Amino acid sequence: MNALAGTGQLLKLGLRRSRIMLAVWVYALVAYLASTAYGFKKLYDTPASLRDFVSGINGNGATVAMYGRIHVAGSVGGITAWRMAATGGALVGVMSVLLVVRHTRGDEEAGRLELVGAGAVGRRAPLTAGLLVGVVANLALALVSTIALIAFGLPVAGSLATGLAWTVPGLCFTAVAGVTAQLAETAQAARGIALAVVGVAYLLRAVGDAGRVSWLTWLSPIGWAQQVRPYGAERWWVIGLGVVVAVAVVFAAYALVERRDLGAGLLPARPGPADAAPYLRSPLALAWRLHRGALLGWLAGFVVYGAAIGAVLRGLGDLLKNSSGAADLLAKMGGQRGLEDSYVGTVMGVLGLIAAAYAVQVVLRMRTEETAQRLEPLLATRVRRLRWSVGHLLFAAAGPVVLLGVAGLAAGLAHGLRTHDLGTQVPRLLGAAVVQAPAAWVAAAIAVLLFGAAPRLAPAAWGVLGVFLLLGQLGPVLKLGQAVMDLSPFTHVPKLPGAELTATPILALTAVAVAVTAAGLAGLRRRDIG
Incomplete structure (x- = not known):
């Protein structure tokens, strides 16, 4: 049987089951982005106020650790992209992890994949469908974000770069969730490990931005989202870097899915005692x-x-x-x-x-x-x-x-x-x-x-x-x-x-x-x- 047989049907089922969850995430994140752009546009309406704000941010180490350093200082679009890169990137990572684990390890733990697997469904189809749900969510977020920023009168190229910048951590953590779904035996453990990776990525970015070890920023997909630098000299190649890393991690997930039994994880489950403690x-x-x-x-x-x-x-x-x-x-x-x-x-x-x-x-x-x-x-x-x-x-x-x-x-x-x-x-x-x-x-x-x-x-x-x-x-x-x-x-x-x-x-x-x-x-x- 084709290892991907049934992927299309599983993808349709996954999108149908998560349609409300996906819509809420996209709506909330785009509303957050739109309100940020609107607020900055109203608050910093002169070049002098914008310049003073940027110098104040970049001169405050604690703020830089929380949100990153502003690289494009001459426009409202630049500081909007800066404000959303770190926190938005982490939130997109959380969205991706929750969606992928729900449709991979979550369905497996609930017994749904065992029933589905009894039909004409390939070995890799459930994982592929779960990953594609995450990809669809990230692309939908990028598209709606781009349209929202253009509607605010911001340049098209920068708006597109801002939307795609969110997909860098999103796709990477989608792939990470695909791996943790193979490692852990429960959905809770798979989510926990993947979300811990999101937290480590945010911490690496914070230390790299605020300290003298700036190379740490390049170890984090959230840091890559900042390095796209929308509304300036856009670095489109950074988006490609995120895609390449995500694809590499996906191949690792495919390798792992072949090495485990259905319902089991590669990390051995620790047997508990025969009798509970008092x-x-x-x-x-x-x-x-x-x-x-x-x-x-x-x-x-x-x-x-x-x-x-x-x-x-x-x-x-x-x-x-x-x-x-x-x-x-x-x-x-x-x-x-x-x-x-x-x-x-x-x-x-x-x-x-x-x-x-x-x-x-x-x-x-x-x-x-x-x-x-x-x-x-x-x-x-x-x-x-x-x-x-x-x-x-x-x-x-x-x-x-x-x-x-x-x-x-x-x-x-x-x-x-x-x-x-x-x-x-x-x-x-x-x-x-x-x-x-x-x-x-x-x-x-x-x-x-x-x-x-x-x-x-x-x-x-x-x-x-x-x-x-x-x-x-x-x-x-x-x-x-x-x-x-x-x-x-x-x-x-x-x-x-x-x-x-x-x-x-x-x-x-x-x-x-x-x-x-x-x-x-x-x-x-x-x-x-x-």
Whole structure:
């Protein structure tokens, strides 16, 4: 049989199953790009303000580590491409990993590929179809991004280069996910390894941009996206470099798929003990066992991001002193008492959204346990549904607090050490971070409601979180009405440290989260499992 037989049909099936997920990712990333271009166009409308902004960025080591160095300084398009290259490249990498693992190792773990493989389907067809889903997503993102930038009046060549620059990390991490799907025995492990590679790539780029070892940037696909340099002397060959590396990694994935059995991974699974330890004999202990790895990974990311925020704060005034528009925008998004307080309120709101993503992930893990048929045997014992769910929900509730707490602590330490004012900065930034937790609980509660009342719609919780993100990022830029902005729970969070801390919105958000969670648990009690 042809090793690629059935690839077309599997590709159609994969695109159909991921049509909503793919559309949400493309829409969110393009909206992020468009809002960035619109904001820069409004804020830096003179050559002098643009020049001062670029010199401020390139002179701030912490900012360069976070976003990279600006190579094309003479246009709004250049700084838009700069702003999106690092963070956008990492997000595109995450999108690619999730899509590919879902249609390779995820389908294999769920038993779907075994059924499909019983038909006229070649050995390499499932892997090829999964990789092609990632390729289609990246090309669709490049096309829509290019059209959006051209619509803003930016040059066609630079807009095309910006769109294609995103495909460099996207295609590379698509191929990496194809490899990890062969190495790991579970979808969770395959995602974890691939996302760790994305994190290492971002770290290599950060160290290469901020330090004297600039060659490290060239070890990262995210760094290659920056080196395309749209709206300047575009380096089209860098895009070709990304394609060549991606193809080479894909060949490695094909070599690996021939060397393993269906349902198995090349990395040997470690057998567990015959009997569980005493501390594992409860639903809460099981939840800890399931969530501890992800929690530790998220903790590491929050520590790094928090420290980066604290390192940037000291030079913020010099960075934005020549743009009153930037200061006004930050004030609208994060409070009124000073530029630094406004910036802290803004970035902590973003951290709150990221913490909400962790909480939603925890809740949706319950749905994964159900669909994988691991829940029914557990409920056949003395464990009841509510007791089982409470173990997971404790992580959805406490996890955001812990993540935000370590980020605020890291930011306070970084800023306090630079300003020699630890006693003031640590509690100030810690409070600004932790106050975001009730809004994250609301997002998690919506996921619980969907899981309990309409389990097939549970993944839509990611779409709800995406709406909150877009309202927070685009709302102030597009001057949306307050009624629309109020749809996001993060709008109601006190914008510390610039605003006054009041208990009313915190208690109200907590009450909403508790009520919605209770409704979801009531639905879980009444519906059929599976």
